[in-house]
Amino acid sequence: MKKTEHIALVPQPARVEAGEGSYTCTLPPKVAERIDPSITGNEAYHLTVKPDGITISASSDTGIFHGRQTLRQLLMTGTEGSQCLLPCVEISDSPRFPWRGFMLDCSRHFYLPKFIKKMLDVCALHHLNVFHWHLSDDQGWRFPVDGYPKLIEVGSKRVNPHYPNTAEPKHWESGFYTEDDIRDIVAYAAERHILVIPEVDLPGHTSAALAAYPELGCTGGPYEVEIRYGVMDDILCAGNDAIFDFIEAVFSTLARLFPGPYVHIGGDEAPTTRWEACPKCRARMKALGLSLPRQLQHWLTARFAAMLAKHGKTAVCWDEVLEDSDKATADTALPKNITIMYWRSWLGAKPALQAVEQGLPLVMTPCNHGSYLNFSQTHDPGDAGSHPECSTLHDSYTIPLYYPGMTDEQKKLVRGGQGNLWGELINNDKNAEYLLFPRLCALAEVLWTEESLQNYDDFQKRLQTHLPRLDTLGVLYCRSVEE
Ligand SMILES: [Zn+2]
Numbered sequence: 182m183k184k185t186e187h188i189a190l191v192p193q194p195a196r197v198e199a200g201e202g203s204y205t206c207t208l209p210p211k212v213a214e215r216i217d218p219s220i221t222g223n224e225a226y227h228l229t230v231k232p233d234g235i236t237i238s239a240s241s242d243t244g245i246f247h248g249r250q251t252l253r254q255l256l257m258t259g260t261e262g263s264q265c266l267l268p269c270v271e272i273s274d275s276p277r278f279p280w281r282g283f284m285l286d287c288s289r290h291f292y293l294p295k296f297i298k299k300m301l302d303v304c305a306l307h308h309l310n311v312f313h314w315h316l317s318d319d320q321g322w323r324f325p326v327d328g329y330p331k332l333i334e335v336g337s338k339r340v341n342p343h344y345p346n347t348a349e350p351k352h353w354e355s356g357f358y359t360e361d362d363i364r365d366i367v368a369y370a371a372e373r374h375i376l377v378i379p380e381v382d383l384p385g386h387t388s389a390a391l392a393a394y395p396e397l398g399c400t401g402g403p404y405e406v407e408i409r410y411g412v413m414d415d416i417l418c419a420g421n422d423a424i425f426d427f428i429e430a431v432f433s434t435l436a437r438l439f440p441g442p443y444v445h446i447g448g449d450e451a452p453t454t455r456w457e458a459c460p461k462c463r464a465r466m467k468a469l470g471l472s473l474p475r476q477l478q479h480w481l482t483a484r485f486a487a488m489l490a491k492h493g494k495t496a497v498c499w500d501e502v503l504e505d506s507d508k509a510t511a512d513t514a515l516p517k518n519i520t521i522m523y524w525r526s527w528l529g530a531k532p533a534l535q536a537v538e539q540g541l542p543l544v545m546t547p548c549n550h551g552s553y554l555n556f557s558q559t560h561d562p563g564d565a566g567s568h569p570e571c572s573t574l575h576d577s578y579t580i581p582l583y584y585p586g587m588t589d590e591q592k593k594l595v596r597g598g599q600g601n602l603w604g605e606l607i608n609n610d611k612n613a614e615y616l617l618f619p620r621l622c623a624l625a626e627v628l629w630t631e632e633s634l635q636n637y638d639d640f641q642k643r644l645q646t647h648l649p650r651l652d653t654l655g656v657l658y659c660r661s662v663e664e
Contacts, residue, residue, distance in 0.1 A: 281310050311376050442495055
């Protein structure tokens with residue numbers, strides 16, 4: 182196998198062989214695309230550039246699309262004006278993991294559809310294939326639900342704590358996606374072979390929903406769309422049957438708007454303080470014979486997953502849903518088909534192991550080791566970042582995807598990983614881009630490229646050719662690379 186310096190692609194393809202000569206043309210180039218059933222893997226592709234033409238082969242349209250993205254990178258580097266000069270090359274490629282995601286927190290920071298589309302396009306260039314759309318949290322509810330108009334009238338708006346007297350809030354503090362916006366974004370993603378997974382965070386992180394419908398909380402409120410950040414005690418009342426009517430309306434809306442197989446139902450950071458003091462929640466615990474308040478969350482998770490299953494959807498949950506899950510009863514046992522998204526510090530990675538021991542699929546997003554892209558990417562206190570911790574480009578390149586001690590069978594349950602951008606302290610789109618890149622390039626590489634071909638020094642060299650592609654797309658990125 183001969184690698185060539187000239188083919189500076191991100192992510193690194195599995196096989197690259199430089200050919201003789203080059204291909205020149207006036208844009209756009211003519212590309213022969215062929216469906217070849219003998220190519221193994223839905224996303225795999227072959228790309229050949231010869232002096233007399235360009236060919237992309239794959240066994241599916243998705244594979245053809247990935248071949249086009251690699252060609253797009255080559256053209257971005259090899260084009261001057263309307264002329265392009267490409268080195269002859271033969272590339273065979275396929276991904277390491279089927280789940281290569283990025284997450285935008287559109288509750289704390291309401292991104293306009295235009296920005297989301299821009300990011301989807303950049304992610305497609307990097308062969309990422311999952312967009313995790315965080316659509317509800319304490320600080321804002323971002324989509325309409327049939328029969329619950331106050332989610333928009335009340336839950337999608339928050340006051341600006343810095344400018345409380347400003348009549349019109351900044352666009353990133355308040356807003357919602359219309360059904361047409363959502364359909365448009367889902368279609369735009371589908372054209373780029375990106376699966377959209379909506380997240381509605383339950384039963385915690387629900388202040389915006391409670392502000393709209395206070396009867397769904399344990400105390401009855403009043404509640405406000407939060408301007409504080411952190412973990413709030415007020416969550417959905419597990420003893421009130423009305424929450425299931427509400428959630429059924431939410432799920433049926435999501436099922437109608439999102440054709441993909443998954444809905445993320447959160448499950449993180451749900452304190453049981455209110456449940457412990459609430460007569461309805463205590464009565465529920467008694468009726469179910471539960472000894473721990475946390476078991477109420479297991480019961481809710483199991484019910485939510487069953488409700489989703491009726492809509493043909495599978496639940497994705499943050500890893501907290503596994504806490505104390507060894508004390509399951511018939512009513513509280515977690516369904517066997519939920520996917521766990523691990524987010525906590527890599528040093529305390531027990532839930533990651535717990536998930537695979539229970540045979541549950543796992544997606545890795547360890548916060549402090551390369552996945553949480555709202556962390557500063559350098560130790561410079563003057564650098565941008567919305568969290569006091571730092572997670573460097575190298576951390577993203579070395580994101581731990583397997584927990585030490587996992588068996589080969591358990592490793593097969595690891596579906597991939599994600600870069601997550603939480604939005605608490607992001608107040609403009611350029612800030613978001615600066616935090617996403619180039620760390621998302623590093624994540625894209627390790628999620629796509631076979632481990633044996635990963636090499637951080639080589640990645641850094643190729644990045645020097647790759648960053649001008651981000652310039653071409655008008656994407657801001659951090660230039661201070663720190664080990
Ligand atoms: Zn309650």
